[in-house]
Amino acid sequence: MSAPSKQPVVDPVVVTAGTTCAEAIAQAGLPTSGPKAIVVVRDASGQLRDLDWAPSSDESVEPIAIDSPDGLNVLRHSAAHVLAQAVQDLFPEAKLGIGPPVENGFYYDFSVSKPFQPDDLEKIEKRMQEIVKSGQTFKRRRFEDLEAAKAELKDEPFKLELVDIKGDVDADVMEVGGGELTIYDNFDKDGKRCWGDLCRGPHLPSTRFIPAFKIMRSAAAYWRGSEKNPQLQRIYGTAWPSRDALKAYLQFLEEAAKRDHRKIGSDLDLFSFPDEIGSGLAVFHPKGGIIRRELENYSRKRHEEEGYQFVNSPHITKEQLFLTSGHLPYYKDTMFPPMQIEGAEYYLKPMNCPMHHLIYRARGRSYRELPLRLFEFGTVYRYEKSGVVHGLTRVRGLTMDDSHIYTTQEQMGDEIKFLLKFVLDLLADYGLSDFYLELSTRDDSPKFVGSEENWAEATAALERAATESGLELVPDPGGAAFYGPKISVQARDAIGRSWQMSTIQVDFNMPERFGLEYQAADGTRKRPALIHRALFGSIERFFGVLTEHYAGAFPAWLSPIQVVGIPIRTDHAPFLQSFVDRLRGQGIRAEVDESDDRMQKKIRTAQQQKIPFMVLAGDEDVSNGTVSFRYRDGSQRNGVSLDEAVEHVVEFVKSRANSGPSAA
16 A cells, blocks of 8 residues: 555666676676665566576666565565475475565465464475575576476466466466466576476576565465465565565554554444444444544535535446446446346446436536536445455445536536545545545557547546646556546555545546436537546545544544543542533533543543543632643643633634644
C-alpha cells in the first residue's frame, strides 16, 4: 500500500560488443556493491538484462540500481529463488509452484505433504542465509525446445503445466511468447551447479547481493489462484537493499499491526463479523454505528450543498437488468448465485449504477436539468473469495457512496474538475490530505468500447483536471475499464500507506445500452455523457482506513463518546452529571463513569477507549463550580468554569478539527 516510487534517472552506459554489462558498469565507475549497487540494466528495447549479458553490437543501456523499483523486484525475485532452493534442500520431496516478487517482498508456493510449521520456517531462513553467504551465481540458460524443458522438469508437475501453457501466465516464469524458454541455474564458487528454476529473469549477479531478508509467514494458497486446483503451501518473505531498510520495514509492520482496524474494532467495541451471519458480512455495534452515522451525515450535508439529489434502490433485481448493463458476463464470478422467484432469476445487486440509469430514464430529460447528480448510499453484495476477505477493507456486503452524473458533452470537462475538487476537499475534511492521482487509460486491446475520439476527449478532460489539481499524476496505461478512462485518488495515511479512495470514471457504454437521452436546446435528442463517482468507495472500507489512520483515536467529532466525566469520589458524580447534561443539551455525546472502579482505573479505561475529553471533579471543583480537563495527549487544564468548559467542548467538537484537543 505504499506510494509509487519513481525509477531514478541514471546516465546511460555504452556496452561495447563482446563486453559484459558488468564490465561496462565497473569501467563507468558506478557502484557494484552496497545499497546503491547496479544489479541489472535495461537495453534499448526496454528489456531488463542480467549484468553478464554481452550484446553482439555496441549498445547503450540504462543501469538499474538495487534500491530502484525495478532493482527491488530483481532483488526480491532472486531471494524467492534462494527460498525455493533452501526448501528443496531441506524438504527434497517439495514440488515447486511459482515465486514472484510482490510489494515489499516475495513468496514461493510449494506442494508438500504437510503445512510448514514455525520451526520449519526458522530452518529455511537459516539455510537461506547459508546460501546467500556462499555467494552462488545466477546464470541464465535457454532450452533448445519444449521437449528439452519437459525432460529436465519431469519431476516438477507444476512447472510442466506452465511449459504446456506456452503463453502469458500469472507467474514469474516464462518467455515462451518471444520464442525462448529459459532456466536460471545457481553455481557455487567451484562452478558446480547447485540448483535451478524455470524463469525468464533477470537476476542478481550472485546471492551475495541479497544483504537483508526475513521469512515472514506461511499460508495455504491454491495453484494459480483457482479453488479447483491443488492447495499448496506459500511462504512469504521480505528483502531489502540494506539491513537498515529491513529494520525500518519491520518497525513499520509493528506500527501497522498496532493500527489493525480488526483489533481496534474489537477493543473499542465498534463492529464484529459473527460466524452465524457469514464471512465478510459486518455488523456495526452502537459505538461503531455512531461513527458510521457521522461519516454518512457529513457526506450527505456536503452533497446536498453541492446540488446532489438523493435516490434509493432495492437490494435485488431481475437478471435482465445486468444483462442490459453488460455486468453479468463480466462480473458473474463475483456475484452471489441467483434466486429463483416467480419464474425469474433475481440477483443481489453488486453495483448501483444500472438502477440509477433507470431513474434517469423514467421520464424525459432536458438539457436544462444537466448536470444531473444522483447520489445513493446503496448496499451491494459481492462474492469475494474467502482468501481475500479482510476485515472491513474487503467485505462481501458493502455500502457504496455511489454518484452518477449525467452531463452534456460540453459540460463534461468542467464537471470533472468540479468533482475532483469536491472529493479532495471532502476527504480532507475527514483528515486525509496527502494525495496523489492515478490516470487509467486505454491501450490497443479490442475490449474497449466507444470511439477513439470520445476516449481522447474524456482522457484529456481527466488529465486537465488532474494536472490543475497540482498533485502527482501516475499514468496507468491499459488500466481503464472497458467502458471509459478514470482518475483514482490515492490517499496516504498517517504511516505512509496508500489507499485507493475516490474514483471518477467516464462511461461511454451505459448511455448507449440504456438508451439514455436528453432534449438539446435545438430540440434534437442527444446522449448524455456519464460519469461514475465514488467518494469513499464503500463506507465499510473507509471506516477501516480511518480507524487505522487514527489508530482508533478518532477526531472528537467522530468519537462515539466525546466526553467522560470521572468523579474523584462517588459523591462528586451528581455534580459531573449536571455538567454532562448541559453538554448533551448541546448535542455532545457525554457520560459519567459511575462504576465502582477507582479513579485511576477510570482514567486508564477512558484512555484505552481513546475518549477525547476526560473531565474530572473533586471537592475544590464542586465548591468553585469548575472542572478539570485531561486530554488524550496527557496534558491537563485545571479549574475551568462550567460555562467555559461547555463552550470549550462544544466549539472544539463543532469545529470538526481532525487533531485531538489539548491544553496547549
